[in-house]
Amino acid sequence: MPMHTRNYSSIILQAMLLTSLMAIPLVDACSETRPDADVSAQTITTADEGLLRTVPFITLRNKTGSDNVAQYYGGERSPLTAGYCELSRKPINSIKPIADIAPFYIPDEIVNMDAVRETSLAGFWQRMTQSSNGHAPVLYTHGFNIDFEKGCKRALILKESLGLKGRFALFSWPSDGSLTNYTHDEADLYWSVLPLREILAGMVDHFGSGRTNLVAHSLGTRGVMLALVLLAQSQQDSRPLFNQLVLIAPDIDVSIFKQYLPIIRPLVRHITVYVSVNDSPLALSRQLHGYPRLGEAGEHLEGLSGIDIIDLSDIPRRAPSGHIYHLHQSLVTEDLDQLINDNKTAAQRSKLKQIGDNRWRM
Numbered sequence: 001m002p003m004h005t006r007n008y009s010s011i012i013l014q015a016m017l018l019t020s021l022m023a024i025p026l027v028d029a030c031s032e033t034r035p036d037a038d039v040s041a042q043t044i045t046t047a048d049e050g051l052l053r054t055v056p057f058i059t060l061r062n063k064t065g066s067d068n069v070a071q072y073y074g075g076e077r078s079p080l081t082a083g084y085c086e087l088s089r090k091p092i093n094s095i096k097p098i099a100d101i102a103p104f105y106i107p108d109e110i111v112n113m114d115a116v117r118e119t120s121l122a123g124f125w126q127r128m129t130q131s132s133n134g135h136a137p138v139l140y141t142h143g144f145n146i147d148f149e150k151g152c153k154r155a156l157i158l159k160e161s162l163g164l165k166g167r168f169a170l171f172s173w174p175s176d177g178s179l180t181n182y183t184h185d186e187a188d189l190y191w192s193v194l195p196l197r198e199i200l201a202g203m204v205d206h207f208g209s210g211r212t213n214l215v216a217h218s219l220g221t222r223g224v225m226l227a228l229v230l231l232a233q234s235q236q237d238s239r240p241l242f243n244q245l246v247l248i249a250p251d252i253d254v255s256i257f258k259q260y261l262p263i264i265r266p267l268v269r270h271i272t273v274y275v276s277v278n279d280s281p282l283a284l285s286r287q288l289h290g291y292p293r294l295g296e297a298g299e300h301l302e303g304l305s306g307i308d309i310i311d312l313s314d315i316p317r318r319a320p321s322g323h324i325y326h327l328h329q330s331l332v333t334e335d336l337d338q339l340i341n342d343n344k345t346a347a348q349r350s351k352l353k354q355i356g357d358n359r360w361r362m
Contacts, residue, residue: 052114055085055155056128058121058199059172060192061148072116073148075176077188080195082124085152085170086115089160111153125206131166136211136243138168138340139203141196143218143251144185147177154327158215161333162340171199173223182288189223196227204241210269213244213340217326218281218295221250225257228264235267242268244340248326249274249295251285257294258304271307272339272346274332278313278322304358308346310335311361331362 059081061073090110119127128137140158142151155170162168173192175185203212216224224245231241245268250257265271277297286292292300297311318328325332331351338349346352352360 053087053089053156053160055087055152055159055170056082056124056168057085057152057155057170057172058082058124059148059174060195061172061174069113069116070149073172075147075174075178075188077174077191080121080199081118082121083116083118085113085156086117087152087156088112088114089156111156113149113152125202128167128169129206132207133166135167136213136340137203137207138162138164138213138215139171139199140168141171141173141214141216141220141224142175143216143220143249144175144182145177145179146172146175148172150177151175154324157327161327162337164340171196171220173220175219185219189219190226193223193226193230196223197230200227200231200241210240210243212242213246214242214268215244215246215248215336215340216250217248218323219251221247221294222252225250225252225260225264228267229260232263232267238266240267240269243343244269245271246336246339247271247273247294249276249279249282249323250293251282252294253289253291254294254300254304255291261304261306265306270345272310273304273307274310274312274326275301276312276322276325278317280321281323301359307358309359310346310352311355311359313361315362335362 059073060078061081062076062078063081064071064074066072088111090112140155142154146154151170151172155168159165159168173196174188176188178184200212200214214224224247228245235241245264250273273294275295275297279295282293282295286296292298294301297313301309312325312329312332315325315329315331318325326336327333335349335351338344346360347354351362353362355361
């Protein structure tokens, strides 16, 4: 193997190993799989632990045929399907006092994925329209190294942190959930762009222009950006199609984003990008690709206009990678809450200090 190939392989492996440290693993337990049944997106009460949480999803993953609910969907490509993940959150009371004061993230609960229920796409749209009850919905797209189970668990954390019951959906593209498959994930993400464009169009069709909020993390931000570029080609008028576009730790080449920004900017009312100098996976992605990433703080962000850039470099890292601050850093989730639920501008949100025309520091 040539020397440069070995070096790049080492960089990829380091990035993936750091990604595995993004959160201390939660204790998992799997129960039954419930395929091929339409269900309500309402919260279901259980006898032993109170609440069974529901995460609506649209996915391009293959059905494996496994009886293990955690492996119900795999990492291969497949036509669109929809359904609901049913999960439970059980607090670990003995750990919670320590977790509340620790400067780093300590899991103080057990998150179980208890069931997967499929529904038709028509049924999915109908129920989400009903459950949102006129409120603006949120579509969340995950990043690299996220299998279906992990995607549902992280989506649940974000959904409940922001109080998005009834108006939240996960887009689960076929990431392998493997530390060694970064380039494979990139290929699957690019393959997913056209179907994602159709999902975005569906959000507009069912909820109206300028209503839906799009939130994406890491590699998933690249897919959302490219899907918006495709959608722009069929845009017939000047009305924004979406409300907020929120890119969290985006693993996107900055120069490419600058090229596409004039195309996607008219499609949304507002674009917010969260960046940090402490994001280790993005630093390694820059080494691999040869160009700085949009989610890295630095001079390369100069010249980006018409968006808000939120620099998180000063806040403590609660996970070693510095990459998943939207899940376990309360300062960030509070800011996201004001942005998505209250529709506040950066100037209106607490704990942000303006450091440039469109630059803000938390």
